[in-house]
Amino acid sequence: MNFDVSKKGLKISSSVTLEITAKAKTMKANGIDIISFGAGEPDFNTPENIRKEGIRAIEEGLTKYTPASGIVQLKEAICNKFKNDNNLDYLTENIIISNGAKHSIYNALLAIINPGDEVIIGIPYWVSYPELIKISDGKPIFVQTKEENDFKFTVTDLNKVLTNKTKAIILNSPNNPTGSIYTKEELKQIADWAIKNNIFVISDEIYEKLVYDGEHISIASLNENIKNLTIVINGMSKAYSMTGWRIGYLAAHKNIAKIISNIQSHTTSNPCSISQYASVVGITGDQNNTVEMKKQFEARRNYMVETINSIKGLSCKKPKGAFYIMVNITELKGNTINGIRINDSLDFAKVLLDEAKVAVIPGIGFGNDNYIRLSYATSMENIKNGLHRIKNILEK
Known part of the structure; x- marks a missing residue:
């Protein structure tokens, strides 16, 4: 049929x-x-303290709707995490809790993309980036990276594909599938390019706790101008082995966060209440x-x-x-x-x-x-x- x-x-x-x-x-x-x-x-x-908090949430009846963009306790914990780990100052109005980091990326794209807008991603890329862009009515634009440069794109690469339709780039550091990490100097160059061309940066930092050589730096922490253009993506799955709990989060300028909050309220509503309470303990508790x-x-x-x-x-x-x-x-x-x-x-x-x-x-x-x-x-x-x-x- x-x-x-x-x-x-x-x-x-x-x-x-x-x-x-x-x-x-x-x-x-x-x-x-x-x-x-x-x-x-x-x-x-998943660490025992997080599991126990999930059980407590169930036993105490914390199983109802929460605000669509997430509970304030978790937003406050995330704000403190950004300040302590990434030297980033956000208020709870900048934070949206979602059903995993993938959902956060989708929310971010829906909030900024108009039909035909182009989003630049590096090859190799995480498999869902191109499809999420297409679902959002955008057009994925690919930049081929080189193994000798640790699979990282440069400003020269970005300039080659820059058009008047370029709306955003997706920056994934530490990277899936390559494990590469952008240095502070590389991030500064990309930030200057994004500011000059008024390009959004969707910074996927879901692997930030798994860095073995060098250090993780969030591009949003470099200055206020790039912070305003950056949507920082993170979540609980990788750092706390909570893949099935489905908690991601993002930080963005309050005008963008408001749009994302409205989108989420009409699509998924709140992420799992139990997982949110458990995530508070994950972020604020013992990190051993x-x-x-x-x-x-x-x-x-x-x-x-x-x-x-x-x-x-x-x-x-x-x-x-x-x-x-x-x-x-x-x-x-x-x-x-x-x-x-x-x-x-x-x-x-x-x-x-x-x-x-x-x-x-x-x-x-x-x-x-x-x-x-x-x-x-x-x-x-x-x-x-x-x-x-x-x-x-x-x-x-």
């Missing part, structure tokens, strides 16, 4: 990685020993769990980087943050593995799944077919076994 459906909806792409992910899950369900490097979430449980999680991620990263660079045909840069590694597979292209020719990242991902029983994410899902992405948000035992399987299949 033919349906007269949304033309915009039809233009939204499904993830090219779904085939690999679905196949890996089916194989695992059938009893096959699959090691997955695809995880986009910490493999640690986050510190320990970061230490373990760093040890896994170091092992993976050293091992990957010892495997013939593979190479990678050492990521400075997040929990992903982009692995360069250009040397493998055109070669044959177990009778299967490797033409692209999807071919290689399929071979690893079928022959080595290892699931990875093809780089084409992030806009660059010369790479695969491996996550180290899995146990060291899985990392060692998985990389051993990859090494065997390539060196055999």
